[in-house]
Amino acid sequence: MKAVICAGGKGSRISSLFNDIPKPMIKFGDKPILEHEIICLRDQGFKDIILTISHMGDIIKEYFKDGKWLGVNIDYYFEETPLGNAGALFKIKDKLTEDFLLLNADSMFDIDFNRFVKFHKSKGGLASIFVHPNYHPYDSGIVFIDENDSVTKWLAKEDDKPRWYRNLVNAGIHILSPKLLEQSFEQEKIDLDRMILKPLCGTNKLFAYQSSEYVRDMGTPDRFYSVSKDFESGLVHKRNLVNKQKAIFLDRDGTINKYVGFLRNIDDFELLPNVAKAIRMINDSEYLAIVVSNQPVVARGEVSFEELDEIHNKMETLLGNEGAYLDAIYYCPHHPDKGFKGERKELKIDCDCRKPKIGLLLKAKERFNIDLESSYFVGDTSLDIQTGKNAKMKTILIKTGSTDDRYDAEPDYVINDLTEIKDII
Secondary structure, three states, X not given: OOEEEEEOOOOHHXXXXXXXXXXXXXXXXXXXXXXXXXXXXXXXXXXXXXXXXXXXHHHHHHHHOOOHXXXXXXXXXXXXXXXXXXXXXXXXXXXXXXXXXXEEOOEEEEOOHHHHHHHHHHHOOOEEEEEEOOOOHHHOOEEXXXXXXXXXXXXXXXXXXXXXXXXXXXXXXXXXXHHHHHOOOOOOOOOHHHHHHHHHOOOOOEEEEEOOOEEEEOOOHHHHHHHHHHHHHOHHHHOOOOOOEEEEEEOOEOOOEOOOOOOOOHHHOOEOOOHHHHHXXXXXXXXXXXXXXXXXXXXXXXXXXXXXXXHHHHHHHHHHHOOOOOOEEEEEOOOOOOOOOOOOHHHOOOOOOOOOOOHHHHHHHHHHOEOXXXXXEEEOOHHHHHHHHHOOOEEEEEOOOOOOOOOOOOOOEEEOOHHHHHHHO
8 A cells, every 4th residue: 555645844833943954854863753653554465655735845755855764765746736635646646547546745644544544444434533532632633423433523623613523634644545636626735634535425325433542743843842752752652543552541420520420411520630641641651541430321311322421521521621632432331221201221230341341441452452461440439449340450449439348358559539540550
């Protein structure tokens, strides 16, 4: 599979730090960011690369040449006039006869591309986009997906967002079919998101690949310094899913939000003090932040799946407004006890996912390649502690919810505030 890397941007937002070189040539360690990208691709077997260049493109071409010194083959397309982030694709479409990767040259990433390609092929769509939560969803384009990972809606950053939404952002890494280049546009300057991908929403031809791997734009001074810190610490490579991951599993009610018993009304959802700050600490660490929660209110007929999703959208929006995010949310909708008015009989089962059973943890383990024994479970009840013990994880009891003694499970640590987790991990 060929990889097309868009390397023609001017980098006006970061010009205060680097005004004499093109943005793809900004160094991290002893290599330009574009070289890090090419090495990541090369080491996974992607060696046919096309660079689309423009601003100071001669500097890029002089440095990389034909790519053979790096063990790859590099072709170039020089944009005489700006063509947007997709216009150049139509100029080189004769070289793109099979599905291809499309990347930006100003992002630091280290991801398992073969896993992404496998996902794309399994869906059989015209395009797959790499999506993830980020620190600033409020000023990012947001995508909405269904249970089959098909993109149903796409809001650009300038579009009005709903009050509550899932923190799911396009990371700028795509796999595209050359069939998308068979269409024609009156103008040469073409916007990939708005003109090519967004119209595919709701057609079951555009899919979203969700991953916790490291992909981050370094196009502003603040983001450059943040990415530099992550690169120097080794976090960038550690997040690649070929490596074993570590996670902080978090109960929801009484741990993230104020405990109100069975939470049925979205208006009753309120983040506990300092929770966003604590989760941001987790985001900045080597650990993933994953929620695991029992939600029997669904089986009891008191909350629908749609209403529960909206509660979780509120949780993600509130966290995102404070620069924090969750890598995943898992919940059990089942409840073994029958006899409730309006209950959903198909959910009244003795399942494998209801805590203290570890079915949800095993799902997360498989999806994120998690080493459970190097991970933690945090919750406000003995049920949560028993869940962690059952999975052979380290456990943390937080005294913010409905601490009980249903299970004779001693936690490894006890804290009063979620921010205290920093001293443990």
